[in-house]
Amino acid sequence: MSAGTYTPQAGAAPLSRMITAQTALETRMLLRNGEQLLLTVIIPTLLLVLFSAVDIVDTGAGRSVDFLTPGILALAVMSTAFTGQAIATGFERRYGVLKRLGASPLPRWALMTAKTLAVLVTEVLQVVLLTVIAFALGWSPHGNPFPVLMLLVLGTAAFSGLGLLMAGTLKAEATLAAANLVFLLLLVGGGVIVPLDKFPDAVQSVLGLLPIAALSDGLRDVLQHGASMPWSDLGILVVWAVLGLGAAAKFFRWE
Numbered sequence: 001m002s003a004g005t006y007t008p009q010a011g012a013a014p015l016s017r018m019i020t021a022q023t024a025l026e027t028r029m030l031l032r033n034g035e036q037l038l039l040t041v042i043i044p045t046l047l048l049v050l051f052s053a054v055d056i057v058d059t060g061a062g063r064s065v066d067f068l069t070p071g072i073l074a075l076a077v078m079s080t081a082f083t084g085q086a087i088a089t090g091f092e093r094r095y096g097v098l099k100r101l102g103a104s105p106l107p108r109w110a111l112m113t114a115k116t117l118a119v120l121v122t123e124v125l126q127v128v129l130l131t132v133i134a135f136a137l138g139w140s141p142h143g144n145p146f147p148v149l150m151l152l153v154l155g156t157a158a159f160s161g162l163g164l165l166m167a168g169t170l171k172a173e174a175t176l177a178a179a180n181l182v183f184l185l186l187l188v189g190g191g192v193i194v195p196l197d198k199f200p201d202a203v204q205s206v207l208g209l210l211p212i213a214a215l216s217d218g219l220r221d222v223l224q225h226g227a228s229m230p231w232s233d234l235g236i237l238v239v240w241a242v243l244g245l246g247a248a249a250k251f252f253r254w255e
Helices: 015-032 034-053 064-094 097-102 108-136 145-169 172-189 201-207 211-223 231-251
Strands: none
Touching: 015 034, 015 064, 015 108, 034 064, 034 108, 064 097, 064 108, 064 145, 064 172, 064 211, 108 145, 145 172, 145 211, 145 231, 211 231
């Protein structure tokens, strides 16, 4: 046996393999976290079942589940891409995890890519679960799936940017409190469960510009009313995505 037969080859793994491994790790961490599980699975499922089965809120003509399902899908995107990601990333930053990962062979942009991919994987699982439950409750969706996919992707980009901006600029405890508070406020005033037309006209015009309102209304226009392409809602999400991701890239602090 010649010397050096089993000498390891120094160097980083291929970038694609590093991103895949980090994405798998980030996904497992998201799904193992109890608070994350509450936000991403339990709360949206309970809201969908409860408000579809019990006539608590006047959702207008038609079955409640047809109005609620698009809003709950939007809530699921917000819970994962914004609330959960902001809290998890904020505490990773506090404990120095991001600083150490930033010094590893994995580039910082690749780390953020892995986090985004983990969010998308989690959202796919959420959408599948909520869709199955909605069908069991009698949901009858309409419209083309392509605009639905566009809305979900743009909504994810918008909420991810806002979540990373919050996590990268505030202290972890402040991020925890602010992210949960925003989640509750947008749940009530974002058109998820309570229709926006139940609010005063002046308030409606402001709430309609929020990303959760644009996402839920856009999904509702397609899935409930069969609209072809909700351009105005897509435009609002594009603006939020550009502003959120741009601000996060500029102001995010790794330490």
